[in-house]
Amino acid sequence: MALRLEVAESIAKLPADAWDALAAGMPLLSHAFLSAFETSNSVGAATGWQPCFLLLYDDTQLIGAMPLYVKYHSYGEYVFDWAWAEAYERNGLSYYPKLVSAIPFTPITSSRLLANHPDTKALIVNALSQIMRQNKMSSAHVLFPDADSAEWFKQAGWMQRQGVQFRWQNxxxxxxxxxxxxxxxxxxxxxxxxxxxxxxxxxxxxxxxxxxxxxxxxxxxxxxxxxxxxxxxxxxxxxxxxxxxxxxxxxxxxxxxxxxxxxxxxxxxxxxxxxxxxxxxxxxxxxxxxxxxxxxxxxxxxxxxxxxxxEFFEGGAQGEHKLARGFKARPTCSFHQIANPDFAAAIEDFVVQESKGLAAYANELDERAPFKSKD
Incomplete structure (x- = not known):
């Protein structure tokens, strides 16, 4: 294959049909939704969300993509890393800019590797690491990936962070x-x-x-x-x-x-x-x-x-009060790669300790499920 990797500064300029063919009908990943952020000036360099979509072509055919942004702050992400940024600042280092693969302002689990072929997904994961290091960015973050995308980052050795959200099932x-x-x-x-x-x-x-x-x-x-x-x-x-x-x-x-x-x-x-x-x-x-x-x-x-x-109603981030309304807690995750090895080790220790507390919290939420007990 004559493969070519590109970084696009705007999704609005990409053909909608080519992008949507990879987004597989997910409305929050659709060309219409993501391009609306740009054309309405809700994202852009002035907002601290600079689009830099990863695109992989086979000749002229788009075969892989990733929603990606250069971030100059941590607002609108719902996976909180302010403490990491403060630690960098205390040591005279810059945490921003960083790379974030996410749907802006939308804490919804969905694909982050828009591709049909396994080799294509592996290439995108590798390209994300390369772009982070070539541009001397502090870190790269993949927020709310679905199970398939998560598996690829896990296999590549990325640091995994756990989370919890609430979903109702019809x-x-x-x-x-x-x-x-x-x-x-x-x-x-x-x-x-x-x-x-x-x-x-x-x-x-x-x-x-x-x-x-x-x-x-x-x-x-x-x-x-x-x-x-x-x-x-x-x-x-x-x-x-x-x-x-x-x-x-x-x-x-x-x-x-x-x-x-x-x-x-x-x-x-x-x-x-x-x-x-x-x-x-x-x-x-x-x-x-x-x-x-x-x-x-x-x-x-x-x-x-x-x-x-x-079938499903995704309630979004936070909100234990959703439990009493018939929602159930379910796990979410994010993946992180930190360029500085000392900070990477410290942050990984933090994530390990955080995951232990989160596991106990998840068990507590399960015990508070609102449904009738079944003997």
């Missing part, structure tokens, strides 16, 4: 009540009480698929999205244009859930979905109503999955 429920029937009495009772309080407050929830979302509804959603960041004294990662772009380019993958009170919208939650999985992404509220967050972000999404026969 066991072919006929309706929401059947799902509730699988929970313990206390959890079932609590959910019904939470939902009743929302209904009694006068709130009405509306599920709107992407192609039916009006400009006014998009504008209101972005108000909510901005407000969430303001309440946490932070700045939104994504621009209004990002949501306009994905609303136009991938409406078949978008679900917006709105809450109305006295015929006025007061809260919104945005989800991305395909035939198998719904991904909870962004939420915000302009008016406090008790338990509205649970109704909009969990129960309405679960109802949608049951209606549309979608």
């Amino acid at each position: 066991l072919d429920y006929s309706d929401f009540d059947e799902f509730l029937s699988q929970l313990s009495h206390d959890k079932r009772k609590k959910i019904r009480q939470e939902r009743k309080k929302v209904t009694d407050s006068g709130v009405i929830c509306l599920q709107v698929k992407g192609g039916e979302i009006t400009p006014e509804q998009w504008n209101f959603f972005y108000q909510c999205y901005e407000n969430t960041y303001r309440e946490h004294r932070s700045t939104p990662y994504l621009t209004r244009e990002f949501f306009t772009t994905i609303g136009n380019s991938m409406p078949q993958n978008i679900l917006l859930i709105l809450a109305y009170l006295d015929e006025k919208p007061i809260a919104a939650a945005l989800n991305i979905y395909d035939e198998i999985t719904l991904y909870g992404r962004y939420w915000g509220s302009m008016q406090y109503v008790p338990n509205l967050h649970f109704e909009l972000c969990y129960y309405q999404a679960q109802i949608f999955c049951i209606t549309e026969k979608i």
Whole structure:
């Protein structure tokens, strides 16, 4: 094969069909989703996320790829390495820039080695290490890889770090009540009480698929999205244009859930979905109503999955409160390569100790599962 490796500074300039053929239908890895970050200026050199996608060609055919960014900070990654950066700084060294393979601002497990042939995947793993060292970067990080991608980095000797997320599974429920029937009495009772309080407050929830979302509804959603960041004294990662772009380019993958009170919208939650999985992404509220967050972000999404026969609902990063809503803890991972051998050894010791604590935490979460016990 006449193989050629390239680094692309923009996915927006790549043919969408060639990229999507490797992304295998995953909406959050699609050309439409990743290019929307760039065209909306949500990523780019000024944001600290500089695209540098790895591409492998056989002559003119794209046969392998990796979503990749040069990072000048650690925001928007959800695998926290601030302590590592501080250690570098204390020793007079620069931790940034670094290389990160991830979907920006999206802690979702998916492929990081977009290729069909094993040899191609091995070449991409090797190329990532070479690029890190040739450009004298401190490190390279692969966040939330799926099992297949993880195996390749494990075989290459990369440092593995463990994590935990929460996922709900639709066991072919006929309706929401059947799902509730699988929970313990206390959890079932609590959910019904939470939902009743929302209904009694006068709130009405509306599920709107992407192609039916009006400009006014998009504008209101972005108000909510901005407000969430303001309440946490932070700045939104994504621009209004990002949501306009994905609303136009991938409406078949978008679900917006709105809450109305006295015929006025007061809260919104945005989800991305395909035939198998719904991904909870962004939420915000302009008016406090008790338990509205649970109704909009969990129960309405679960109802949608049951209606549309979608098997999984990925709840995203953090949130032990998801357990009481029928989610189960599941492991995630990331892989890291540190150029400086002394720091590599110190960080590996940290990761080993961290994994022991995480294993105990995972066992504790399993013991708190909300489902009926089975004798």
